[in-house]
Amino acid sequence: MNFFTRAIKNVTRRMSKSILLAITFFLIGNLVIIGLGINNASEQAKIETRRKMRAVVSYETDYMAFYDYADALEGEEQQEAYKNYPSVKLEDIKSLMSDERVKTVNVVSTNMLYSNDFETVPLNNERESNGGGTMTYEDGTTVEYIEPDLKFQTNFFPNMIELEDKMYEIVEGRFYNQAEVDEGKMVCLITDKLASHNNLRVGDTITIDLISANDMRYYEQSGVTDEDIHMTLEIIGIYHNNEELDENSDEYKWMSRYDSPDNTILAPALAYGNAFYKIGMKQYEYSKEQYPEDYTDVEVPTPESYTYVNKAVFLLDDPLNVDQFVADHQSDLKEFMKIDANNDTFKKLARPLDTLSLFSNIIVWIVAINAIVIITLVTALTLKTREYEIGVLLSIGVSKMKIVAQFFVELIIVALIGFTLSVVSGSLVAKQVGKMVMDYQVDTESQYGTLDDQNNGTIYWGETNYFTEISQDDLLSEYEVQINPMIIGEIYVLGIGVVFISILIPSFMIMRFNPKKILMNQN
């Protein structure tokens, strides 16, 4: 008859006491399940929404912070500050890339350029049928206006986010590699539609104009020739761009050809830098000659000067790693640089969930603390009525630890029964209560704040917004109170914890018991 068997006998043979205690645990269990269920649903909704979002983090200059700083300065100090204008450095990007959570990075520059020996894929929209080839100035002179017709997208790294996302899919040939990026090789990838429209194949070359023939007049004075504005590239790959346009939208009607996904040409960053360098150098020489006083300390341009980097976008391996990635690198950032995971928008949208999560957590803690107090009191009071039994056990040499263990097991058995019953009822109640409090919370939030303000960071003209746009409906649609095995496990762990803490004070009381006093008083 060890302490465990004694505990079972006591629980089963003192049924009324056990039932009362089980009801107490049952009520506690229900409250805990509601709390844990709501908390879990809130957290899960955020996690699931996060999972659906692209795991991207941007790294860019914090212009607001810099201007606030620089504008507060005066005179030479201010000039000095502007001379050391902060910018995104490739070595810093490479340092962040060494984080194993980074899958790839886009350091993309986009230029709208002009096709030369091929024709871009037409949109056949209203803008094209209207022609729109002339522009009239205020003085009445009319000039021919040639619009750029292709998007020249360059990157400093070969594995673009769009490739990882399957937005771009190589159908023939290959993507440029890191060596070609570093060397600024004049290679490119064109879309399958552009290729078939012009009967182009891998290995062919295409020529792109950096400046329109119409704009040449501004460059001729510096000696720039027609040859200088041509950029000839070898096609090393043909890809399919899965981005689709809605041909029925108003936006489509007035879209330029360079906005068409079919007219996007991909190339290494320095390809553009190398090509534009010839024009840039001639302009530099000319300007230096014309205005020598302004060029005393101006750096001589290099091909890199024309590959300005203003932002890096990192694609991580898991959307759930985004917050941690930002937290890990925040403190290492250089001055006036920022790392952004579009958290402000997400946090704003998740506010009702956070409030619910907070309150449900508080409920769980309050219930747990109350449970400890109640069970401690019940056990301590029960000890008085079981003093005689304890005395008897001590008199036959049962150790105090075994007596404490028996009381612990008794409570655990009753707690397990109470909690098990509460799992059944609690899961039904938690769903209803969870829905009710969420509806109430959303109503309250919508009364006091605008929830759908989207802030996807600073997006520059021609740039791709890599942050996934989400609405509060997307987020709340993931909210569903479900009592899963994890919560059930948590309830049992919490229950055992409550019983364990509750038995501590009675245990000290048992340790002070003297068998002689108990039994002699009894006799």
Add this chain to the structure above:
Amino acid sequence: MTTILKLENLNYGYEDGGYKRQILKDLSYEFEQGQFYTILGPSGSGKTTLLSIIAGLDKQESGKIYYEGDDLDKIGLYKYRRNKIGIVFQQYNLISYLTGLENIELAMTETDNAIPKNQKEVAYALLEKFGIVKSKADRLVTKLSGGEQQRVAIARAIASNVDLIFADEPTGNLDTATEQEIIKIFRMLTEEFGKTVIVVTHSNVVSELSDHRVVLNEGQLKDIQ
């Protein structure tokens, strides 16, 4: 005869109303193996206090107690109670939510002494020996009469295979007929099982049937001829 329990210069007292009341004064005595002792004395003489000290429920202020030559301090009070002695109380002191049989099994499980593997059968046999048949042995002890409960208590006292049994007014709550039955059991324990029984009692009936009548007076134990 061999000495099973030796008391040597025991002293014990307590504060009562501002002055110290000495219960045991340099008390020395030796209890022999296989004998039935009754300890008598007027109320308040300290019989129960003496019993609680020699039964390992309390500690003397000074002096030594030896069980089969071993110092009780070395054996340890828990081990002593668990493995060396059994105690029977006036109020029976059984665990109320257990049956008679389970009360016996409790003592058998707790002891470190060798207990036969067929514990249940041995417990039934022991109870039957003391007049508790199987059907009664399986009842909760609260459903048994006072005499039956006391028999269970005695059976529990020897169930852990000990040689020394203490009893504090074991027949105090029983009628004369039952008292006789219990005395017979004590006699049986000494004669058949070779146990030593030390009973604190007011009852002349009990003391007259014991081997040794000892009186506690002014803190000393003295044999009555």
